[in-house]
Amino acid sequence: xxxxxxxxxxxxxxxxxxxxxxxxxxxxxxxxxxxxxxxxxxxxxxxxxxxxxxxxxxxxxxxxxxxxxxxxxxxxxxxxxxxxxxxxxxxxxxxxxxxxxxxxxxxxxxxxxxxxxxxxxxxx
Numbered sequence: 001x002x003x004x005x006x007x008x009x010x011x012x013x014x015x016x017x018x019x020x021x022x023x024x025x026x027x028x029x030x031x032x033x034x035x036x037x038x039x040x041x042x043x044x045x046x047x048x049x050x051x052x053x054x055x056x057x058x059x060x061x062x063x064x065x066x067x068x069x070x071x072x073x074x075x076x077x078x079x080x081x082x083x084x085x086x087x088x089x090x091x092x093x094x095x096x097x098x099x100x101x102x103x104x105x106x107x108x109x110x111x112x113x114x115x116x117x118x119x120x121x122x123x124x
């Protein structure tokens with residue numbers, strides 16, 4: 001599966017953005033989809049994950065209550081709605097996919113497919 005992320009940009013603190021990740025192929029529902037982010041000089045960190053049917057999600061404590069992950073399987077698209085953005089949310093955001101398993105994974109090495117990243121910058 002090929003992934004293409006979009007929707008990043010520059011926003012003031014307290015603002016909102018919605019990231020999208022378009023996936024190729026006709027088997028989108030067989031993949032768990034996740035968002036990770038990476039700030040300059042730091043390791044890539046888990047943000048949120050959703051299962052193939054879109055019925056189960058998990059998000060990191062850093063974004064819980066502010067970010068919402070969702071997917072539209074009819075459009076082969078993953079989303080990340082980001083509200084109440086903070087300067088510490090500034091990072092390159094990556095979407096990722098792995099064939100669905102019994103459990104959702106929050107670990108980057110478990111994911112086989114990655115998008116190219118989209119930059120989110122939050123000014124104070």
